[in-house]
Amino acid sequence: MRAVVNKIIPFSAVDGPGNRTAVFLQGCNIDCKYCHNPETRGMCIHCGMCVEQCPVKALTMKDGKVSYNEEKCIHCDTCIHICNYDSSPKTMEMTPEEVFEKVKKQMPFIRGITVSGGECTLQPEFLEELFRLCKSVGLMTFIDTNGTNDFRKLDDLLGVTDGVMLDIKAYELEEHEVVTSASNELVLKNAEYLASIGKLYEVRTVVVPELFDAHDTVLKTTKLLKPYLAISDIGYKIIAYRPNGVRKQYAHYTVPNQEYLQGLEKIVREEGFEKVIIL
């Protein structure tokens, strides 16, 4: 069993509680306009376009496939910027065991791992196996997801998952479709389900004033989840849209100001949430 891994960040301070190794799987099933790492969305089709453009010749074609030489790479990201398929030539096909080996290197400095993407739940068996390995050495396991896959059907995976960080990109269906070109019917069901079993660690909303009514989303989301605060202390992360890394055609949105974000924070706190973070 293999998954395409975009990258592994050994120490991450921003992917869940404490110090964690963050694993980013390649491939996503929705299309958020503000996606900050669009190079994780698609699979490489080995067209070779990036090979020609690489300024240090870290990329070559071998047997019809793009080959990446990490030692030569200067991390200028030219390959990522020119890719027409929202992909990256630096991805690696790895087994759960291979990823686990890379994670283990950080022990005992980390308390766990977080798998993100792309959308990592598109490969639930891989996740389950990786988490099983991590659990065997006492590491906490977290999923970072867009919530478009039905968690009620992923009991085995949830059995080895300590927490889920779930994006609520917009509460109203029409707005969610504007932001992501996808429905959020399952997202909201997942939010409630995960909260009801005490595994919803955090929900997050990226605030883009032009795209949807963040006030409405934050208010409705907190009202939806409020009954479950008694089960576990659900966090709410309010993230300001930033143009860094966003695809050119979507890099023109307004960055919300602090005052607006603090207004959102106030709503969340008033509904009884204690862990609220503005990023």
Next chain:
Amino acid sequence: MKDISMEKVNQVRNNMLETVKSPTLTHEQKVAAMANHADSLLNVLDLPEGLLELMEDTADGKCICDLNEGHAPLRPRYIVPDYEKFMREGSKFLQLDAPTDLQEALSYLLIFYKHVPSVTNYPVYLGQLDHLLEPFMKDVKEEDAKKLLRLFLIQIDRTVLDSFAHANIGPEATVAGRLLLEVEAELKQAVPNLTMKYEEGVTPDDFALQAIHTALKSAKPSFANHKMFESEHKTPYVIASCYNGLAYAGGAYTLSRLILGNIAKRAKDIKDFKENQLPYVMDIMARYMDERIKFMVEESGFFENNFLAKEGFIHRDRFTGMFGMVGLADCVNILLEKEGIKGRFGHDENANDLGVEIMELIKNFNDNHMNPYCEVSEGHFLMHAQVGISEDIDVTPGTRIPIGEEPEELIDHLMVCNRYHQYFPSGTGDIFPIDSTVNRNPDFILDIIKGAFRNKLRYLSFYEKDSDVIRISGYLVKRSEMNKLESGENVLQDTTALGLGAVKTGHVLERKVR
């Protein structure tokens, strides 16, 4: 006492006049400098043959450095008084009874500090403040206690003019410890330096997290691996000065350092370094330290006449010598280059292995060198990774990876530190500026501390990358004060000038942010 030349006398006189006229030194700094000039006219030690050649060379050739301790040591370099005894009994010499409440305790401590000498003329150890003050906390309202602690810490910052002055807290949580952290996070001062003795399972997470919060704001406390220090010292230990692990109610007579990069320059190859050059220099430095200690113990009269010794606040047999070294990275890189072998300290396994081999040689030498007055450390000196001084050019502190060459990933950096921290019971440490996002997840740092200490790292410091107070090498300085000094204004604390030197020559502001 031996004669010195008129040429030397005149040189010192010129230096004295320069000090008198200095536009940037404060009065206290001038007085201290004048004393050092006077001391340089003395000549009382029997110096080992070959020492001067190794010590008085230019910066790029000098192999031994005695860190300006002076020619006739009139007091030990670092003194660690038994403040608990003072709290229990007061002091005859200072005409003070034991304090009976928090106000008296704080006031008496400030008086005591004034009378603790050191190489800097300021105390390098201010006590385990949480333990000292905790007995008085129950009789005072929290807000009143906080106000008193605030005034106490402000007075230290403005009168103990040197950020080597080091206080300790932990490993247990106390009311006093929590309040001290709270006040320091608000004051953001350079003095005192502060260490939290940390032990997983003993130090509660919320106390450690409060310390991390304070550290991100004010570059302190640093975190000491309590279990490790405790297992190595046969008496209770403290962290003093930069990060020096020393015996309680004792201290260190002297600290000299091997400048390993320059010793490597003398060597033909690795074999010559290991078999001839390093042993030659170590032998001379150890004998020089023996000589300094002998004078201090047998002739200076310090241990017979100073009230600290007379009243039992310090014990002569709890002092040791600190066998210091700097520039392991420089040394390894120079030797590999001489051999034409590829490899860089901090990055390549062969380079890191060579570093360990060199450390083993130094340890082995030290384990076999005996000094009759170092009873507290079984007759040996304690090894110390010295952090550098402002005059150092191209000298990497201790066993650190040079600034600008840090591994891309923090995990790789820590795994290098992991190989060297064990060698230094009298102190070593690594410093990490941290990105401001960590403010929202201080557990990130706590996890690193826990992992590091499980892995036998000894001592870690963190500060937020944009903090005004920053850790230079082991001591703390405010960027705003360095800016003042650079524009020619007087500044209060001695360490600001040291910091400015280190920023200019040591690239301290360019450390990799984690």
